[in-house]
Amino acid sequence: MKAAMPAFGFRSVFFTVLQPAVAAWALLMPGLSHGADAGSLPRSTPEAQGVSSAALRNYVETADKEVNTMHSFMLVRHGRVVAEAWWHPESADKAHVLWSLSKSFTSTAVGLAVEEGKLKLDDKVLKFFPEDAPASPSENLKAMTVKDLLTMSCGHETEAKFRGTKETWVKTFLAQEVPHKPGTHFLYNTPGTYMLSAIVTKVTGQTVLDYLKPRLFEPLGITSPEWGTSPQGISIGGYGLSLRTEDIAKFGQLYLQKGQWNGKQLIPASWVEAASSKQVPNDNGQPHSDQSDWAQGYGFQFWRCRHNAFRGDGKDGQFCVVIPEQDTVVAITANTGDMQKELNLVWEHLLPSFKPAPLPENPEELARLKEVISKLHVRAPGGASKGE
DSSP: OOOSSOOOSSTTOOOOOOOHHHHHHHHHOGGGTTSOOSSSOOBOOTGGGTOOHHHHHHHHHHHHHHSTTEEEEEEEETTEEEEEEEOBTOOTTSOEEOGGGHHHHHHHHHHHHHHTTSOOTTOBGGGGOGGGSOSSOOHHHHHOBHHHHHTTOSSOSSOOOOTTOSSOHHHHHHHSOOOSOTTSOOOOOHHHHHHHHHHHHHHHSSOHHHHHIIIIITTTTOOSOEEOBOTTSOBOSSSOEEEOHHHHHHHHHHHHTTTEETTEESSOHHHHHHHHSOOBOSSTTOOOOTTOTTSSOBOSSOEEOSTTOEEEEETTTEEEEEEGGGTEEEEEEEOOSOHHHHHHHIIIIIGGGOOSSOOOOOHHHHHHHHHHHHTOBOBOTTSOBTTO
């Protein structure tokens, strides 16, 4: 992948610190606020954006110790990157598999197609694929809508299985039994996201990847995105997208800014609001812990979080967390089996560190933070750092 930002530092670990004069200049430039530069997000010292370097160091050290294994971390506050770290051999210019974080990008493509009048949320799914429908579709299948796909409530009890099928993926999905009335039963459903991708392709004549390039990726300065396809050549939708950590942060910043970027409305604000809001409960009436970030409700391929936040997330710990009340975006990539722990550290260590006003600059603590970041390595099997 091509780098969209310069590399600094040792062992492919990157941390940019503006000198006071440059930082002051950046703060005075309205064009730089809230990610206006398409090439890369503007940088700032943590203290200038109300975050202490000591708190960030504590978070990085704790995440390095307790999350097996972190790959990258980027914190954006008030539109500026205040901390960024990669665990060697990961690096700023290296694309990372997003797994199900891809779903939030597919949702965005649907929102843009709705805005362009190419489809509606209440369109029936069978409308787009009459040739792939069962001979006698059930009433529940006939009732399934685009919105039901978006909210993971299309009526399935189990996911359709694409692996090993000889049929097209669309036909396999439509053949799956739909025992629940659509809109009444939540089931995390990756094949349902594929159907959203297939619908976008049906109404635009383009894959989701190609459709998003001029509308989302290029305006954000996201270069060379890659997205796997089905045997039918359709972007997988529910997974398969690979981007850099800063690309994830830009996407979150765009949603934080309600779809605006560099003076343009890339995504309708109404779509951002709907997609990131609780559209359906995702506990199916089962008891759950209030401390679970997987039981706070579901939007349009976005999860609700505690602390009035929302996120896109993917297998093994890929996160784009948006915290509107703190004007903050957190991007993380990892390879962990405990994603709740990964989020807990954000709430326990980062959230309390966000202050409403700038803090006095602290070059000593900033230097300590940089030193910690410069020594980060992906853990080897058994839990030890590969650098140890």
